[in-house]
Amino acid sequence: QVQLVESGGGVVQPGRSLRLSCAASGFTFSNYGMHWVRQAPGKGLEWVAIIWYDGSHKYYADSVKGRFTISRDNSKNTLYLQMNSLRAEDTAVYYCARDVVAVAGHDAFDIWGQGTLVTVSS
């Protein structure tokens, strides 16, 4: 079935780096734009980044621009989020999500992973 599975979360010290992965299955990964969305404990949803279906365009929230990098490997059906210079305020559950419309993308998310928790603490 259509599925997204995140991995790579954990506890990391401020200023350090972490890379999240999101393994896709059950659909043609290379046809869809992909997003990262996060949710701090007890807080609302915050969009983080998007990468187009072919990797040609990437956009970021101001809060992570210059520190986070989204990428994908369509041959491995995997999405990544490289997070550098982590801060306490980056502590959140990180979800990967698929755009609802193939190729064109409508910036709505119909398939979500289960989320992976990133805790930034000394």
Added chain:
Amino acid sequence: QSALTQPASVSGSPGQSITISCTGTSSDVGGYKYVSWYQQHPGKAPKLMVYDVTNRPSGVSNRFSGSKSGNTASLTISGLQAEDEADYYCSSYTSSSTVVFGGGTKLTVL
């Protein structure tokens, strides 16, 4: 990019209808048709309920409907049921090619 504005909470009795508003600007909600709504139960991933202002994904009840007027989008839930109790978030595409979420609305079914 500032978050879209949603009421912190709404409530209704079973069978009633409720509407959740989502106010942005002409640079997001008012400028594009890419407004979406999500339902989130505690400890679960969000679920897409409406996209492109009015479209429902396959499998979503027709009790959920979306609309937009100017810079404000709305989600209406009719025939309220106990299982509708959850947090609801709106989101919109923006003129910066990014996405912005609302702060979320907690729906209580009385």
